[in-house]
Each structure stands twice: as C-alpha cells, then as structure tokens.
Amino acid sequence: MDTFDEDDEEAGVACMLMRGGTSKGAYFLAGDLPADPARRDDLLLRLMGSPDTAQLDGIGGGHPLTSKVAVVSRSPEPRADVDYLFLQVHVAEALVSAGQTCGNILAGVAPFAIERGLVPAEGDETRVRIRILNGDGVATAYVDTRGGRVRYAGGTYISGVPFPAAPVTLCFEGTEGATCGSLLPTGSVRDEIAGVAATCVDNGMPVVVVAAGALGATGYESPTELEADAALTARVEEIRLRAGALMGLGDVRTTTVPKVALVAAPRDGGTISARTFIPHRVHTSIGVLGAVSVATAVLLDGSVAAEAAGRTAPGGPLRIEHPTGYFDALIEVSGTGAGLRVRRSGVVRTARKLFDGVVWPRRP
Numbered sequence: 001m002d003t004f005d006e007d008d009e010e011a012g013v014a015c016m017l018m019r020g021g022t023s024k025g026a027y028f029l030a031g032d033l034p035a036d037p038a039r040r041d042d043l044l045l046r047l048m049g050s051p052d053t054a055q056l057d058g059i060g061g062g063h064p065l066t067s068k069v070a071v072v073s074r075s076p077e078p079r080a081d082v083d084y085l086f087l088q089v090h091v092a093e094a095l096v097s098a099g100q101t102c103g104n105i106l107a108g109v110a111p112f113a114i115e116r117g118l119v120p121a122e123g124d125e126t127r128v129r130i131r132i133l134n135g136d137g138v139a140t141a142y143v144d145t146r147g148g149r150v151r152y153a154g155g156t157y158i159s160g161v162p163f164p165a166a167p168v169t170l171c172f173e174g175t176e177g178a179t180c181g182s183l184l185p186t187g188s189v190r191d192e193i194a195g196v197a198a199t200c201v202d203n204g205m206p207v208v209v210v211a212a213g214a215l216g217a218t219g220y221e222s223p224t225e226l227e228a229d230a231a232l233t234a235r236v237e238e239i240r241l242r243a244g245a246l247m248g249l250g251d252v253r254t255t256t257v258p259k260v261a262l263v264a265a266p267r268d269g270g271t272i273s274a275r276t277f278i279p280h281r282v283h284t285s286i287g288v289l290g291a292v293s294v295a296t297a298v299l300l301d302g303s304v305a306a307e308a309a310g311r312t313a314p315g316g317p318l319r320i321e322h323p324t325g326y327f328d329a330l331i332e333v334s335g336t337g338a339g340l341r342v343r344r345s346g347v348v349r350t351a352r353k354l355f356d357g358v359v360w361p362r363r364p
Contacts, residue, residue, distance in 0.1 A: 012358035013047065016112055017059060021104030021349040022160035022285045022324075024061055025068035026359070027112045030085070033071060041087070041096035044069055046361040048089045055091060057362050064256075064281055067091050068105050074118050080131035080138055082113045088256055100179065100205060100257045101134035103288020107168045107349035110141035111150045115356070121145035135178030137204060142169040152352045159325020160285030165350035172292065172345040175204035179257060185247035189302045189338055193246065194239045199303040200247050203296040203331075203342055204289035206258035208243040209305045210236075212275065219264025219273050219308075223282035223323055226262075226275060236260050236277050252279075259287070261294050263308040270319035270326050272298055272309040286322040292345045294320055295329040301337045 005011045016027040026048065034040045045051070048067055049058020060067035069087040076083075086105055088097045110128035113119045119128050126145040131138055144151040144166040154166030176183045180202040191198050199209040212219030215235055217226070226232060240260050244252030252258065260277040267273060274294050276283040286294070295318040297305035317328040332343040 012360040013043070014357075015047070015059070015359045016115070016356045017354040018108035018112065019161070019352045019354060020106065020108035021158065021288060021351070022065065023068055023102060023104035024066040024354070025070055025102075025105045025108070026059060027070045027072060027108060029116060030071050030073035030083075042364070043361055044087065044089055044096055045094055046364070047359055049362070050089055051092055051094045053092050059359055060089060060091065062091060064088065064091065064278060065284065068102055070105050070109055070112070072109055072113055072116070072118070075131050077131060080129045081119050082109065082128065083131045083133055084109045085133040095254070097256050098134055099255045101132050101289060103170065103204070103292070103347070104349065106130065106132070106139060106170060106288065107141070108351040110143045110168065111152070111351055111353070114143060114145065114150050115353075121148050121150070132178070135175070135204070137175040137178045138173050140171045140173075154350070156348065156350050158348070158350055159322065159327065161350065165352050168349050168351050170288070170347050170349060172204060175289065175292070175345065176342040177202050178204050179206050180247050180249065183296070183340065183342065184338060187338075189300050190304065191246065193242050194235070196239065197304055198239065198243060199297050199300065199305055200243055200258070201293050201297045201300070201303075202247070203293045203345065205287065205293045206247055206249065207290055207293040207297070208239060208258050208260045209263055209294060209297045209303065210239060210260060211304055211308055212262040212264045215262065217262055217275075219262055219275060220267065221275065223275070223284055226282045233277075233280070236262075237280070240277070240279055259290050261290065263294070263305055265308055265310065266319075266321050268321050268326070270321040271295070272305060272318075273321040275323065283322070285324045286320060286327050288347055288349065291320050291327045292329050292331065292347065295331050296333070296342060296345075299331060299333055300340055
C-alpha cells in the first residue's frame with residue numbers, strides 16, 4: 001500500500017491489531033504512514049481515537065496499555081532484519097511519544113514482519129533480529145513457524161494474559177543505557193531523591209526503584225488502590241520529576257519515562273515484588289523492559305532493589321511478582337556494584353493476531 005494520502009476522502013491505512021505480551025497495539029509498515037513525524041502522529045491520533053478517554057472514534061482501548069503503535073520496516077543495518085519504532089499514543093491528550101520503547105509490543109514485531117513478508121519463515125522456528133529505534137538496542141525474537149507460517153496457538157501462559165498462546169522468546173543485547181546513556185544514569189547505585197532512597201537504572205527502560213515502605217505503601221496493593229491514593233501518587237510524581245533531571249532526561253512532565261517501581265520483599269516465592277507507575281497509571285502487571293531493569297537493579301549490590309529482595313540465587317531467572325502474577329527475566333552480567341555490566345537479557349512472551357485489515361481515520 002502506498003503512503004497514506006490525506007487528500008483522499010476514502011483513504012484507509014493497512015493495520016494489524018495484535019496482543020503483544022500484556023499490551024495491545026496497532027502494527028503498521030513504515031511505508032504505509034506519512035514520513036513526516038508531525039503528519040504521522042496526527043494521523044495516529046485520529047486512527048487510535050485520541051484525545052478521548054474511551055477512544056470511541058478509533059481502535060485504541062482507552063488505556064495506556066491498549067493505545068500503542070509499532071512502526072516496522074526492513075532494516076538498512078546488517079546487524080538487524082527489521083527496524084521497530086514504538087509510539088505511545090496518549091489517551092486523554094493529543095500527544096504521541098517516542099521517548100521509550102515497549103517490550104510487550106515488541107513480542108508482536110517478529111510475527112508481523114513475517115506475515116508482511118519482510119522476513120521469510122524458515123523451518124519450525126524463525127529468528128528475527130529487531131533493531132529498537134527508541135534507543136538502538138537489538139532484540140532477537142524466535143517465532144513458531146511450523147508449516148511455513150506464523151503459529152499463534154500454543155500452550156504458553158504468561159501472567160496478566162488469560163489465555164495461552166505460542167511462545168515468543170526475546171533475547172536483548174545493547175539495551176544497557178539505551179535511553180539515558182548508561183546503566184546507572186546518576187552515576188550511583190543509590191541516591192536520595194525527594195527525601196527517599198532510590199536506585200535509578202536503565203537496562204532498556206529508565207526506571208526509578210523506590211521501597212514501597214518508604215512511601216507508606218506495602219508494595220502488595222492493587223493498581224486501583226494505588227491510583228486512588230492521591231497523596232501517594234503525588235509523591236511518586238515528585239520523585240519521578242526530580243529523578244528525570246538527575247538521569248539526564250530533563251523536564252519529564254510530558255514524557256512517559258522514567259517509570260517508578262515501588263518494590264517490596266517477595267511473598268509468593270519470587271525474587272522481589274513490584275508495582276510500576278507508567279508513569280501515572282499503575283501497570284496491571286509489569287512492562288517487559290521495565291521488568292528487565294528492575295531485575296537488573298536486584299543484581300546491583302547496595303541498591304534499593306537488592307535490599308528489598310534479600311538473597312538471590314546466582315545464575316537463575318529473577319522472578320518479579322506483580323499485581324496479576326509474576327515475570328521471569330534472565331540477566332547475564334559481569335562485575336559488581338557500580339561496575340556491573342549487562343551482557344544480555346532474555347524473556348518469554350506471547351503474541352496473538354486480533355485482526356488484519358484497513359482502518360479509516362477520523363477526518364481532520
């Protein structure tokens with residue numbers, strides 16, 4: 001399909017709606033959208049239905065976790081097969097942000113790329129190397145392609161998703177400091193921010209880790225309970241704004257990063273418990289790269305996360321307990337403390353195609 005023609009009253013845009021991990025998003029080929037970012041973002045707002053808290057006039061789901069976009073194209077770089085640009089379409093305001101990536105939506109990129117013919121299906125399992133444009137890291141995805149096509153049905157359950165699907169294994173490299181430039185953007189394992197101890201870490205997602213108890217919470221509340229606590233949410237935002245400046249992100253009042261993770265000791269056999277503000281709503285589970293960053297913080301001697309987690313078994317997956325279950329992340333590192341370096345990270349997600357067709361935007 002040619003680039004969208006704004007002057008054509010009958011013009012629609014080819015789109016695939018997919019559930020990726022614990023999020024839902026619209027997947028587009030880059031060539032099907034305007035090349036100019038301002039025109040592209042204006043079109044996406046109208047396609048998704050923003051600004052409107054219900055997104056009635058679009059295909060968004062009325063929540064940050066269901067108002068996401070993946071823009072995919074062949075990669076010009078030899079280290080990758082496709083390029084992936086993640087865009088967060090805000091629900092209640094006319095804003096599209098490219099300031100972060102999304103590891104859950106990433107889970108659908110490889111299946112989408114295979115279905116759109118960007119990468120051929122090869123054997124029972126197809127490897128797709130994905131360059132993440134929001135930070136320039138590379139993820140390698142492994143997709144079930146038995147019979148020469150993408151298989152979505154399977155028996156893998158992930159917490160936060162009620163039905164099983166085929167697994168999509170994601171291996172990350174080069175995500176250390178992807179947004180902020182270093183794993184420890186403040187240069188320290190532990191800082192005092194707005195009167196509380198915090199660990200600021202970026203292993204694919206800038207996250208500020210704070211002990212839930214330091215803010216008068218338990219770390220085991222539901223998202224609804226946390227969002228209803230006005231004093232708590234105000235304190236979280238105060239910490240986030242100050243941390244953003246310390247992490248080199250500038251004024252983050254209108255951006256979606258950094259996230260703030262409230263952590264506590266595990267209570268269901270995991271490594272650590274976490275509740276994540278993304279940044280103003282509370283995630284019903286936890287984002288992929290947010291989980292990777294929290295898990296990395298656990299491995300930092302002296303960090304807030306390490307203190308909450310207590311002893312961890314070396315070499316195995318780190319299990320993060322969240323509101324709807326748990327998330328396992330495998331982090332391979334070298335060094336300790338401020339000298340810790342990340343070699344690679346691995347997670348298992350699932351994805352499912354919901355529809356594939358043409359979506360018509362609200363006219364300007």
